[in-house]
Amino acid sequence: MPLLIEYLQLCWFTNNPKDLHPARAFFWKNxxxxxxxxxxxxxxxxxxxxxxxxVAMRTIVALMLLSTQILATKKAAMFYQLQTAVFMCENFIMTLGIGVEIFDAFAQGTAYEEYPIYLGAVLILWYLAIISYVFKRVFEFHYAKCIALAFVYFGLTYGGPFLLMEVI
Incomplete structure (x- = not known):
């Protein structure tokens, strides 16, 4: 439980993934x-x-992109730390996204009907900020590069499988 709390603190930009040492089982559970x-x-x-x-394609793409970045920067020792940090933060945002979907179901036909769209946009921006923060801490790149990498990661991880599913 303490490791879970330490990883969740990444979502508030207060922890450093380099200082966290997850077990492999914790990573795979994430x-x-x-x-x-x-x-x-x-x-x-x-x-x-x-x-x-x-989702299976998205998971494979995410693992491949993060692994490629780790290999390209020669930080193989950070494999589990980076992967766990990213997946943990994505899980947190995804859980909030499930809450937004539930809210959306109940908001249909009410004055609050458009609120889930705004909440979803906030979650995406927060997600990009978290991923940028994790990249900054792990790879020590300039913030602009980390933000660009976060956008590329988001686009390839979510957009790639989505587009492929639309073609199929």
């Missing part, structure tokens, strides 16, 4: 939670089979 929560969110938007395939 990946599993990412897949399950992603399927829940996507299954509310599309067919459950399509949702499962899209």
């Amino acid at each position: 990946v599993l939670f990412y897949v399950v929560s992603g399927i829940i969110v996507e299954a509310n938007i599309s067919d459950p089979a399509d949702a499962t395939l899209e």
Whole structure:
């Protein structure tokens, strides 16, 4: 539980992923939670089979992109720290996203109908800020480069599988 709390503090920009040392089991539990929560969110938007395939592709893309960045910067020792930090923060944002989807279901036809769109936009901006922060702490790049990498990561991780599913 203390490790979970330390990783959640990354979402408030108060911890450094370099100082956290997760066990492999903790990392894989985060990946599993990412897949399950992603399927829940996507299954509310599309067919459950399509949702499962899209989330599986998104997970593979995320693991590959982060692994490539680790190898390119020669920081292989940071593999579990970076991967766990990113997946943990994504899980936190995804959990809040599930809450926004529930709110959206109840807000239909009310004066609050557009609020979930605004909340979703805030979550995406917060997500990009968190990923930029994690990249800054792990890779020690300039903030502009970290923000650009976060946008690329987001675009490839979420946009790539989405576009592929639209083509199929």
